Amino acid sequence: MAFGERLAECGGAAMTSLHLTNAWHAKSGGIATYYRALLEAAEQDGRRMVLVVPGEHDTCQQNKHTRIYTVAAPLTRMNSGYRVIYPNRWPGVHHRVAEIVRQEQPDLIEVCDKYCLHYLAGAIRRGLFSGLEKRPVLVGMSCERMDDNLGVYLTKSRWGRAFAQWYMKWIYFAFFDHHVTVSHHTAEELRLASRGHVRERGIWIRPNGVDLTRFSAAHRHPAQHTRLAQAAGGNPETRLVLYAGRLAPEKNLPLLLDAFERVLRDFGHDYRLLIAGDGLERAALEQAAEARFPGYAHFLGHVGGREELARLYANADVFVHTNPAEPFGIAPLEAMASGTPLVAPDRGGITSFAHAGNAWLAPPEPEAFAAAIRGALQGPDREQRIAQALATAAALDWPVVARQYLDLYQQFVAHGSTIEPDFRSTPGTWLGSEV
Numbered sequence: 001m002a003f004g005e006r007l008a009e010c011g012g013a014a015m016t017s018l019h020l021t022n023a024w025h026a027k028s029g030g031i032a033t034y035y036r037a038l039l040e041a042a043e044q045d046g047r048r049m050v051l052v053v054p055g056e057h058d059t060c061q062q063n064k065h066t067r068i069y070t071v072a073a074p075l076t077r078m079n080s081g082y083r084v085i086y087p088n089r090w091p092g093v094h095h096r097v098a099e100i101v102r103q104e105q106p107d108l109i110e111v112c113d114k115y116c117l118h119y120l121a122g123a124i125r126r127g128l129f130s131g132l133e134k135r136p137v138l139v140g141m142s143c144e145r146m147d148d149n150l151g152v153y154l155t156k157s158r159w160g161r162a163f164a165q166w167y168m169k170w171i172y173f174a175f176f177d178h179h180v181t182v183s184h185h186t187a188e189e190l191r192l193a194s195r196g197h198v199r200e201r202g203i204w205i206r207p208n209g210v211d212l213t214r215f216s217a218a219h220r221h222p223a224q225h226t227r228l229a230q231a232a233g234g235n236p237e238t239r240l241v242l243y244a245g246r247l248a249p250e251k252n253l254p255l256l257l258d259a260f261e262r263v264l265r266d267f268g269h270d271y272r273l274l275i276a277g278d279g280l281e282r283a284a285l286e287q288a289a290e291a292r293f294p295g296y297a298h299f300l301g302h303v304g305g306r307e308e309l310a311r312l313y314a315n316a317d318v319f320v321h322t323n324p325a326e327p328f329g330i331a332p333l334e335a336m337a338s339g340t341p342l343v344a345p346d347r348g349g350i351t352s353f354a355h356a357g358n359a360w361l362a363p364p365e366p367e368a369f370a371a372a373i374r375g376a377l378q379g380p381d382r383e384q385r386i387a388q389a390l391a392t393a394a395a396l397d398w399p400v401v402a403r404q405y406l407d408l409y410q411q412f413v414a415h416g417s418t419i420e421p422d423f424r425s426t427p428g429t430w431l432g433s434e435v
Helices: 003-010 030-045 095-104 119-125 146-153 158-175 184-193 222-231 254-263 282-292 306-315 330-337 366-378 382-394 398-415
Strands: 016-021 048-055 059-062 066-072 108-112 137-142 178-181 202-205 239-244 271-276 297-301 318-320 342-345 360-362
Touching: 016 030, 016 095, 030 048, 030 066, 030 330, 030 398, 048 095, 066 095, 095 119, 108 119, 108 398, 119 137, 119 158, 137 158, 137 184, 137 398, 146 158, 158 184, 178 184, 178 398, 184 202, 222 239, 222 306, 239 254, 239 306, 239 330, 254 271, 254 282, 254 318, 254 366, 271 306, 282 297, 306 330, 318 330, 318 366, 330 342, 330 382, 342 366, 360 366, 366 382
Parallel strands: 016 048, 016 108, 048 066, 108 137, 137 178, 178 202, 239 271, 239 318, 271 297, 318 342, 342 360
Antiparallel strands: 059 066
């Protein structure tokens, strides 16, 4: 369906949407992938979209229909690979962000941040932000769970979880008109926060996608597999176990080493572990791998070229993802689109698209994961599950998924939405008690 036809269905003229996030990395990251897909779809369809992200300097990249503002911001203390735009002006809004919003006069503002940028939405809702010709629709985009983040970087205590629940209900959920999230796993935190509100809000669950023009089983070739194996110290018969993603604490990467060490006990085959990516955990992982199984782990660092990454996916024998609290899992979906068997936890956002028919899911424990890896390498239904995985990926092509997001936002601006949310907040008092 052409954009004009979809626009007519959405009931209005073209809108200007403004999107803000601190989860932006020039090299990698699922949230950055999401926004790049939206920008590409908006540019192709002639939709006006503005993205605001942190960077080293204030810059502006102007395309025909889309615009990317970079706001000068310091590196984060928790993860030096990212920068963060902090509020520096009452009421909790960065002065450069405020200037951009007033200049762009958006019809809709989407915020993908629970800690610093969402205060803009709260200020607008409370009438504390001046200079807007009309009040934009405010959308909270939830690409992660706050309680999971606190558990990894600060505390796993019940007090930490209680604080996250309080914060999500009073300092996040109520700031927006609508909420969108990427999986049932991330939606459950919103469901708890949505209990007992004076104003009703809807929560829509929408998946991320995969670039099918880039990630494909067509990239698999015996010569490529042999080249990878030999670079890792193996031979043409070596079985390649691949992880690709950020090397960060939340990815639960010690499980990857524990499971691979157990797989190595199968002396009937030669195995190599390929780890593509960079991050805070790299040095510790390299040291641990060298101490436990020297010569069998090959760290590739950040794989910058998307074509190179596509070949890496397609020529591995199994892809392993270890985070049991993954919000969605774009890298595992890219592996599925590449025809590579996926081993992943039986919980978290990955289960939005991965199941027993198209992947090998297991409890996030070393023995269970090692067994799943063996099953993915030589199980009797390997080809059947790969075929199902390819079909799953085909239904989540980024151009289709990105336009579904943009169409939903267009409906929010036009008349709320004719599409029913997956669930709604429950009515309550000003004190937050359900009625």
